[in-house]
Amino acid sequence: MLLEEVKYHLPPRVGLTCQKVVHLKVAQVNILAENLGIPRIPSDLKLRPYQQQAIDNWFANRGRGTLKMATGTGKTITALAIATQLHQKISLQVLIVVCPYRHLVTQWGRECEKFALQPILAFESVHTWQNKLSTILYNIHSGNQKFISVITTNSTFISDSFQSQLKYFPEKTLIIGDEAHHLGSPKLEKCLPKNIGLRLALSATPERYFDEEGTIAISDYFGQILQPELTLAHAIQQGALAPYLYYPILVELTEAESRDYVKLTSKIGWAFLLSEKQKGQTETENLKLLLMRRSRLVASAKNKLAALKKLMANRLETTHTLFYCGDGLVQTENVSDLRQMEAVVKVLGLELGYRVNTYTAETPIKKREKLRKQFESGELQGLVAINCLDEGVDIPAIKNAVILASSQNPRQFIQRRGRILRPHPSKERATLFDMIVLPPDMGKSILEIERNLLRKELKRFLEFADLADNAGEARVKLLNVQKRYGLLDI
Numbered sequence: 284m285l286l287e288e289v290k291y292h293l294p295p296r297v298g299l300t301c302q303k304v305v306h307l308k309v310a311q312v313n314i315l316a317e318n319l320g321i322p323r324i325p326s327d328l329k330l331r332p333y334q335q336q337a338i339d340n341w342f343a344n345r346g347r348g349t350l351k352m353a354t355g356t357g358k359t360i361t362a363l364a365i366a367t368q369l370h371q372k373i374s375l376q377v378l379i380v381v382c383p384y385r386h387l388v389t390q391w392g393r394e395c396e397k398f399a400l401q402p403i404l405a406f407e408s409v410h411t412w413q414n415k416l417s418t419i420l421y422n423i424h425s426g427n428q429k430f431i432s433v434i435t436t437n438s439t440f441i442s443d444s445f446q447s448q449l450k451y452f453p454e455k456t457l458i459i460g461d462e463a464h465h466l467g468s469p470k471l472e473k474c475l476p477k478n479i480g481l482r483l484a485l486s487a488t489p490e491r492y493f494d495e496e497g498t499i500a501i502s503d504y505f506g507q508i509l510q511p512e513l514t515l516a517h518a519i520q521q522g523a524l525a526p527y528l529y530y531p532i533l534v535e536l537t538e539a540e541s542r543d544y545v546k547l548t549s550k551i552g553w554a555f556l557l558s559e560k561q562k563g564q565t566e567t568e569n570l571k572l573l574l575m576r577r578s579r580l581v582a583s584a585k586n587k588l589a590a591l592k593k594l595m596a597n598r599l600e601t602t603h604t605l606f607y608c609g610d611g612l613v614q615t616e617n618v619s620d621l622r623q624m625e626a627v628v629k630v631l632g633l634e635l636g637y638r639v640n641t642y643t644a645e646t647p648i649k650k651r652e653k654l655r656k657q658f659e660s661g662e663l664q665g666l667v668a669i670n671c672l673d674e675g676v677d678i679p680a681i682k683n684a685v686i687l688a689s690s691q692n693p694r695q696f697i698q699r700r701g702r703i704l705r706p707h708p709s710k711e712r713a714t715l716f717d718m719i720v721l722p723p724d725m726g727k728s729i730l731e732i733e734r735n736l737l738r739k740e741l742k743r744f745l746e747f748a749d750l751a752d753n754a755g756e757a758r759v760k761l762l763n764v765q766k767r768y769g770l771l772d773i
Contacts, residue, residue: 362380388406467501603658
């Protein structure tokens, strides 16, 4: 890597004037590195060839780029290795990591410690980090400190308290956007600092669903997708992800659910044609809303509970199982409707005696850590989650998963399978049960738009089936769906 290449993306000096740093003896420098969290590669870390290639390509692209790698393949490690090498080459002074969720901040904190970093975790109360950040930035500029790492959430990052500090960050600053697809939203994108030239985006799915402008904004800011793009197949072949068994579970809608589905599908057809004709924001938003309503209907299908009970009745001795639910309501007998997550906990815990607990966005950080440890030890047999375990969470001990609900967004499917396939010493392979709701038969009246939507979703299922150790068995099960909807050409 040419040092000059990286300098092309260093902006003009901003903020306070730097003073000369007093030269210290080698022994004193080592002590300083220990005390002030200067990054270094862990002695036991051996980067995979694709990780090193991604690092080389980021430097060759003059300090910008997007890493598009399958979930679970080590994007965090690759990013921290880039920061470490950058410090060695140009004396990088500041590392900022921006994450969508609080639990990812603490997870990044743990990974940073492996690289000898002592990051400031800037989230929640401003009183816990603002003064510390201001003081250390002053020390950076005065030459009294060599390096600082800051990890924050998207919401804290766009706050006035954090944004007001950005003008004081020195020129040798690297910003890392974790799960960077979030940063393409208008509210977040406008807050990305233009004065920071060294940029790295991480995401298994940098393309934003139904948002081409946001996707372009991410690429324009962070840089192009770098090679290698690591697919699920490549990751399994290289041992970065575990092999797996895949079992589709086909679920029918009730009569009432089928009627609602047909009505919504008709409205979706008209909304799609209108959005294509007028291409206005209002029409697009209306289409999104209708798709979301139908997706929620499918996600909370009542018959999934019976299918879950039948499945788990024969798996009561299993552990390390993750249950993905939707956020809709499920019709239940003799009681008012329950959120699907609550209904699942009732089936598993009360009716089957399976030891589970919930893991949601409302779960406090300390309790999440406790649940994670109980899950890894087997004290808890399962965790029931909605969306909180979709992105970034590292629980490699997951051996089994039951997906009761998924959104239309392919990102969710990609993120979830990466959660499940992370390698672990006790995991020879993972097992995934995927509940697939069969839309009602609308005969010849089925719209071509509807067939295209089904085609896209079925492609994801078939792709996952083809890479499974039991690909033949999974494919036969899905063949019935292909025949039913005339999609044998996939």
